[in-house]
Amino acid sequence: MKRLLTGLLLTLFWSNVAAAECRLNRLDVRNEQAQVRFVVELAVTPQERSQGLMFRESMPQRSGMLFIFDPPQPVAFWMKNTLIPLDMIFVDKTGLVTRVHKGAVPGDLTPIEGGDSVFAVLEINAGLAARYSIEPGTVMRHEFFSQGPAIWPC
Template identity: 45%
Template sequence: MRLFVGVLLAGLAVAPLGLAGPTPARALEAGVPATEKLTLETGGGPVSLDVEVARDPAMRERGLMYRRYLPENRGMLFDFGHAQTVLMWMKNTYIPLDMIFIARDGKVTHIEENAEPLSEAIISSQGPAFAVLEVNAGVAKKIGLKPGDVADHPLFGR
């Protein structure tokens, strides 16, 4: 489950990964999560990821819960629709994650590295966040991501 602003949430259903290129409609019919491109502009250069975008309450509620694997270049982008203090947790989430909190303009505001699987400890955005990007634990450090770096995706008008 996910928790934000006092409301419990979670991620997206477990689905087979690795099928290449289905359209979003076909992907959903086949149970394969559709992805979109997101680029993180870091001091070390751009890093491209394929992200599932959780735009509605049901998708935000389920997040990455119950999944046992996330490919290295994948993630989930949570769209909260407006900037707010976001509180998350790792209940029912088996994959250790980095949580990247992002402002409306795409700037990274806070990074919570290596969130502990299955933990009910609250993880705060430590200020307003418009979106949260979840990736495998260690990715933020590996790519040298820091607050102030920028996420490039249509959600941020980029």
């Protein structure tokens, strides 16, 4: 009986630890050089995606916005009405970074294309992609990536 109770408690403990690792407002990034956690806002609806980070004068370090496109699709971003320089990280459904655009210029109307099958885009302060060596091949962990064949599941 004692073993059964201990086993149940350990199972409960580890399931809570695993659940604590993934929250809608947190995203983890990992590669050979770094592992870092960002606090993210979600942009899931067309209205949220179209508003994005426009008109914001600043964003805390290690914060960002995660745009979700389900199903995956071709996407292009621009910086109209965006006041802060950003790095844009394009991700497939498994959580694999496929493209990184560093240093998007505030107010620039030039389209920034992410590819043909983009599931998510993480926007973070410009310079952080370089600081954390975020390049194609880097992986991300978030609940949205764990709904499919995630490389790094929750």
